[in-house]
Amino acid sequence: MAETNRRKGRPWGQIRPENPAAGRLAAFLRAQVDGSGKTLAVLEKEISYSSTQISSLLGGRIPPQRFVTSLIQATAPAPLRERRQGEAEALLYEAKHPPRAMAPRASAATAGPGVPDLAAVQAQQIETYDRLTRALEQQAELRQTADNAARLIWILLGMIHKLNDRVGALGRERDRAVGQEVLEAAQSKLERARSQQAKAENELGRAEEKKQQAEALAARLQEQIKALTDELEFLRGRGGAAPADDLPGLAPFTGPAGPADPEGNDIDTALARVTAVNDTDSDTVHRIATELGEPVPVVVPDNRPTGTDAPNKTARELRAEAEAAMDSGDFRAAARLYALLTTASAGFLGPKDPGTLVSRYQYAYCTAEAGAPATARDLVAALIPDETDVLGADHADTLTSRHQLAYWTGEAGDPATARDLYETLVGDYERVLGPDDHDTLTGRHQLAHWTGEAGDPATARELMKDLARDQARVLGADHADTLTSRHQLAHWTGEADDPATARDLLAGLVADETRVLGSDHPDTLLSRYRLAGFTGKAGGLEAARELFRTLIRDETRVLGPDHPDTLISRKQHARYTGKAGYPATTRDLFGDLVADETRILGPDHPDTLASRAQHARYTGKAGDAAAARDLYRALAADVERVHGPGHPRALAVRRQLTAWTERAGGPGTEAD
Template identity: 45%
Template sequence: MAVRGHGGRPWGPIRAESAEAETLARFMRAQVDASGKTLAVLAGEIHISKTQISDRLGGRVPDQEFVATLIRATIPEPRLRERRLTEALRRLEAAAHPAPATPPPPVTSAVELAELQAQQVETYKRLTRSLEQQNQLHEALGNSAKLVMVLLTMINKLERRITDLVGEREQLRAAHVAPDTLRQTQQQLARAQEQEQRAQQELLRTQEKQRQAEEVAALVQAQVDQLTDELDRLQGTTTNDTSARNVPSGPPGEPAVTADPIGDDIDQALVRITAVNDQDNQVLRRITHDVLPDPPPERVVRDISPDNLTALREAAQAAADVADQRTAVGLYTALVDAYKRRIGPEHPDTLATRSDLAWWRGKAGDAAGAAAALAGLLPIQERVLGPEHPDTLATRSDLAWWRGKAGDAAGAAAALTELLPIQERVLGPEHPDTLATRNYLAWWRGHAGDAAGAAALAGLLPIWERVLGPEHPGTLATRSDLAWWRGKAGDAAGAATTLTELLPIQERVLGPEHPDTLATNNNLAIWGAKAGDADGIAAALAGLLPIWERVLGPEHPDTLATRNNLAWWQGKGW
């Protein structure tokens, strides 16, 4: 039957002429799985077609150049790459000269072939479905782009019409015309003002729908890429032609003769716009449900009442409290959308929620996206709240943190160095936000090469314990950071001891699957190994990896780091 790799994508059966060739194929497939790269990506990097890669990983003994090229493309770490290349070449030599006494592996049975064919058909069906969804989303995006232009033009015309009607009304009043004539103008003015409000609401709704469609389209594209790679691995091919749906227009009708034909035309246009938005929202709801089996119901634009806002805010906070990062991102996204519609895009609550969303976006693995979101938020907070408002200062601190996580440790340290004296003056030296900035500053100074700066964490820990308590999450995080830098300074045994003491407290306070607890487990394995307990590290990391994959997802940076560490320590045994 088809064999599934670490990434969950199946391979076709191996049809090798010897056990040694089969062993080589499995080894090379494992390198591809560990890299997380699709065959399409590898084909572009090593300049060999997907079909040829699949064939050479399917049991046929490849040449040495292919083996070396594939190892270089799948293993970035130099020392591990060198070991894996040596092992691959050893297995290639064995496959090229198999032992005569080795019986050939059994031929794939008819049952296995039937299973493989059924799997190919199922994957093809899923890919076809995803491609259909892609077309529908593209049409929704096209509808949104057109409606934005139509609505902007309509709003501009309505503003001019309102100005003209106000002038006409004043002229009629000055001329003391018949009351019916004045009343008709006043009714047209009121109608135009109401139409402008409706057009503004539909514009906001259309823009939100456009953003959501782009977000869902990215998820569907990832699904298409994964399913295409599955078919490549199964050595199946497929094509799909789908036609975009047509947005139905309203039934034709004879225009009625009224006293306000311009207003009638605008009403009819708004009715059609609302219908298109309603239909596109139905598409978004359905596709979002298919792509995310349990999406928050508020994800698609709809009317938000105060009660729903409260429930949504509480749900988002509850997800954050248990570090359910993916759910938190979805709920905070919906909450930001709802706040923008109900209280305005620059209301302090909207801005604070945007900050929360950026934080959890970073925690979910998108550090660069979090930094970009906070960089866009900061100037608005400085203008609306003031440059020294606590929320503005908190955004500066968070921006520096995610800037560092995105790779700019020196820039993060410089930004925090500028921020710290402002927080000490505005908030006080022992305010939790000030302490957090001191913690971040020490961390990023260490990552930028300033070990002495990282040592400042030792002086910070007793302040955390006194101000927040010894079991506050911030205090526990500082203990974990301090242990890390103790190990980096050369005291691996001391780091392992500190983390051994910290782990049961985190498990009790935060929970055994909280990301901070998992990080401590991971670091304990690393420093324990460096302190001399290398035998148990591979087993410890192997136990942690499926938990990381379940809690954070297989592509989260922390999951990928654990997978790479596991591969490296497994390689130590060769």
């Protein structure tokens, strides 16, 4: 069964953040992935996180430092990497340190100094309400723009199919023409139809681009709306509603004068309306982007996959080019080709023809791989009833589509529905294929995964435990799927607040991965990193320190001393050394790390600044309050220069500077 073990694909569904800053961070990191052009399948090999973990962490959860750094290293262009890392670090800090809720307001009669008066609160209410209203209006405009573009895409796909027929018919008409006048008229119509083909293809590309740009801006606005709504609810106890706008009205279009060609005139009229809507939508996107102070989201244009005569290609040629695009990893081009093929096949053979059903599935699959799981979900949801009607509910293709529907539902940001779909599917797998079939086991893996993602790690742990046992029996203890499930079992065990058991599970897994995959395999190194982390969370500070020390040795040998994973492991080693009660050693570890991060990442990189803060902290804890004061003073100046004096990091450093200045007995001098 195709794609039943697939755990890849870009998960750009709805962001459900733990707090507004986490939502902004998720949107920012998603934009870096989009800009890199890399799929999750590629990224999971580069940053040592699985595609499902990447999807989850980019869905609004607060990710670990290691993930953020690795993702930026893998996606940001080298000239912008330091800047993007700084932006991501700032957002991560805000996500981890959300502002505390204000204490209940005192009455006007009892309000003391510094307590806002009623007029100030009301002014803030009005200002917040105005901003929220405008954001809702902008979001409604963007959603309408995306809807317009989606409708245009389907209209243009049908128009291209019809133009394919028209060009062919006009070519035959020209070849049969008798007489110069008739020949010239036929040639004129043919040239006009070919020009219309090119324009329809161009407008299709514009519509696709506008749809993606509008959706990206709307996602950014959603985080702003959430923050403003929270602020207004605090101030007033209620929010607002989003207005809905209609499609812009278009003036009637009169086609140009020319040979009698009513069908061509109709096509020109339709293309003119399409162009007008595209122009209006383009203006909307650029206007709102300007109002938000955001750059227009960059959409990398598709390479023209089939040349200027794409509509003239046969179904066999389109299918061959689509398959070639899939094989090369160009899923956006493949999705467009399969869309053309699906339109043509549905027109000639019908939407339920077996060949059309295959094209519809491939169209959905390539759409998901191109980064639009929500659209793919909707496409395959429409496909399943037709497959059930034509092939039967228990047919392999129907079951495959149901698997993909469940998976893409989860990837689109709805883990609870994905869990429910997999629960029903697993029952059908067991009835049709048997409990030990590979597809049944894969469905069970996905059921456990999405159960955990839906907020029930304890049940996910039990499901994964049973699955790992059955996979060991059916596939073998050393099979890749078995090892993967064991890793997930440890993960969900830790998520279920049992770090000690997670530690023990990972210890056994590391031993087996070392034997099966080798000690230097990325999966082994990742499991060792997480083993060290869960060991520390379970209270084994000395053991965690030692595990990180040996991991650093091997990462330095395998990855190199300057690799992001090596640097992150060094930071964790220093952290647990401090927790274990060795402030002087921790001071020296952070001092060495600061020197290397300054050389590799730059003096203003967030990691460098964070390590400098820890170096200053443990310098003080090691007994040298004056040196700690001086380190914090220098750090405060640099953090304020990089982030601004009002940034949370700058304020935190200032608080530490004040504390260590008091402990040192005074501010000292620069010469000190």
